[in-house]
Amino acid sequence: MGKILMKGNEAIGEAAIRAGCLNYFAYPITPQSEVAEYLSHRMSEVGGLFLQGESEVAVGYMIFGAAGCGERVFTTSSSPGVSLMSEAISYIAAAQCPAVFVNIMRGGPGLGGILPSQADYFQATKGGGHGDYRMLVMAPASVQEAAEMIMMAFPLAEKYRNPVMILGDGLIGQMMEPVEFPEHLKSEPTNKDEWATNGMDARKSSRRNLVKSLFLDPVKLNENNLILKEKYERMKREEIRYEAYNINSDYNILIVSYGTMSRVCKTAIDNLKEEGIEVGMIRPQTLFPFPENAVFEAASKKECIMALSIEMSMGQMVEDVERCVHGKCPVRWYGKCGGEVPTPEEIVDVVKSYLS
């Protein structure tokens, strides 16, 4: 099948089906509602299930239930909805169930607005819910990448028995771009007989599986947290993804930016290059695990006088950039978080202000 023109939200829905996920629970919220709209047609065509929950809280636990039964399952929402799901995400991580969550971010806090934002970085990477858990978080910068990350997310969730989040800003959901769904990213659900409550008859076993997040024995709870910690450390070793842009030039400023914001930065970097000003960029594709070494090495280049975290938030990822730069150069933030996306011209002016 060749390329077709899709809205990001439609491509996310289609990619999940192509990835073999036939269970979708959701509650509508702008700017993500087209995923539900699209899957309301498509799930019935492919024999899958779409159930609209009565709230995002309910949806979170529908996901937990289906994942605990060993089914491939996912949901999509936007910022306030993900806040409501965060309790269930904590339970799902604690019970080690694989599931995929998509957050098409809008401006916050509170009800905020419906325009694009990246202000849920902390919520996604540091845990919106309680307890010591992490999600593997991927951040697409195009509709094509959103489709591919969705297709990758299901096997990754199963590899780690852990929730995976695709974190896109509103533009990712709303913009239209050509997209195709790579055959090589299709995957079969893994065998979950070892742990899932998928029925003793179904797995021809006399052993009862138990999916739970309650560990009243402090030793057992600590053991469970150590198991989770080891998984997160393994993610750091095996799952870091990033794109380096103009990184072989003699740049004085390093930009760190992700999602659609990074595409604005690319245009700015190209425009600056025409004026003889070199700027490099690291674009994290995984926000957890964060590309720590890539940022450190890029900021350690001797000509680099500053790392600039550019994000549609009031400065969240900048804390990870500071952590990774290890004082090799000063770190600054630039961004907006009302729904207005900074323009290439603004980025050019910010870069120049630090060079003058």
Next chain:
Amino acid sequence: MNISLDGIVVVVGNYGSGKTEISINLAANRKHAGIDVSIADLDLVNPYFRTREARKQLSELGIGVILPPDRYLHADLPILTPAVAGLIRKPSTLAILDVGGDKVGANVLAALADALDGKAYRMLQVINPFRPFTDTLKGCMKIKGEIEKASGMSINGIIGNANLIDDTNAGMIYDGYDFVTMVSKDSGLPLEFITVPAWLYDEIDMNRFLCPLLVLQRQLVPPWKKAAVL
């Protein structure tokens, strides 16, 4: 062959078929031809990339732009300003109604039924065969039926808008033309015009087409690109 549309023109189609891009460019095209043009943004279902994004350029051209009040411009609320009914009752030489996608978007037309009652109109369905659900005749007719049912109005023409945005090539324009020609013949709906992006125009063999062509100066661009001059 020039586009000769006037009167009330209602632009409908499935989500993302290109209704707004076409409405804006059609307004500019007809204004440049010297006629009096107004455009109303009736897209109550799409939160981003609406006619309102191009209002500055349209206003500067002297095109009347009817939008919800400023304070609601970024709300996802179904606000239908009374000025739309006013435009239908006293239309400019060409009055373009840019309607939201699918049957959901077309619901708004039912709310304008009183104003539209007895008025002659052209209701044109935009078709991009590179979009899901409209890559077959059956798919196009299903969307047509749903929009007609929701709006209580009849589609009486089609617009071919074959494109993959920046990945569009001449072959796609020709294939798209053949597709909408087939849809036109089968359905009996006249093919009003097809579109081609301005940057591709020089590569297109115009002799292949038996309908007018609207050259699109792209307006609905992401923040890292610049809208073309209308």
